[in-house]
Amino acid sequence: MALRVDLTFDCVRAKVLAEFWKLALGYEDEPPPAPFATREEWVASFGDLEDDGGDGAWLRDPSGVGPRLVFLEVPEPKVAKNRLHIDVRVGRSAGQWAVISAKVAQLVSAGGRVVATFEGHHVVMADPEGNEFCVAA
Template structure:
């Protein structure tokens, strides 16, 4: 069996953050593992949650190419800049910058923020919880 990489994000509100990243990447909710009918049933199979343990959300690439994304609610707030960020690539070509700008604008409409623009190259953004990422060709 080959290796794969999942990306797990600690966050304050898993549901809304997962919704944002579904728009960013075109991902979908990942179904629960068999034999569970719902994620809630799967989570309950682990027993009572620890104090301060929150919910979660699981996303997958419908094409099966990109990494699985997991959002887990934690009680502590983010205190420093992330040491890792994602680059969302929209593709190269003659209209690449227009696609970068359009993608950035669509993400602002669903809760993202533009932090900086390097014209003709990339847009630095933040998701609703302040995690930085770039939109680039």
Template sequence: MALRVDLTFDTMDAESLAEFWKLALGYEDEPPPAPFTTRAEWAASFGEPDDDEGGGAWLHDPAGVGPRLCFLDVPERKVAKNRLHIDVRVGKGDGAWERIVAKSEQLVKAGGRVLTTVDGHHIVMADPEGNEFCVAA
């Protein structure tokens, strides 16, 4: 039996970074686990939080295909290149390069940055906290 995979991001601002990735991937906020009605209620079930614990955000693919994304606040900033990155796939075929460019432009407006463009193939970007990813067909 294959296992499911979650991808977890250490962040400085989980909620803001989750908003960026919702736009990038078309994901939605994941509801809290039953029987909880809010994430705050779920978090409170673990007892009193430490003063240094940050926030979190959880996203899921509404189609149920892609991995769940978890964003957890940590005290330190990102300092090196990712060892793993996400490829945002916009679909192959006619107009693929135009879709790649359009998606990267949308993500720049949302706070992303273009790092490298490989014309006709893919665009390497960084999200608002510097996590690298590619937009490709």
């Protein structure tokens, strides 16, 4: 049986980041595991988790190819650069820079910000919590 990789992000605002990354990657909310009707019901099944007062969000690639993304709220803010980042690949085409630029504009309108632009190649961005990622062909 092949193993599956999930990417889990500790963050301050799980729902905000989940909405941003759904837009960035075309992901969708992952339903709770059976037999639970909601994520809240599933979380409650773990009992009283004193250290875990935060929210969470679980996303999946609708095609089933990409990794699951999990966003878990933690009380402490980010203090250093991540050692792992996501590359958002928009696909190679004759007008790939226009496609990259359009995706960047969409993500800026959703709360992302441009960190650096490498004209014709890629754009380094930050999501609403400052996690850096790249948009490239």
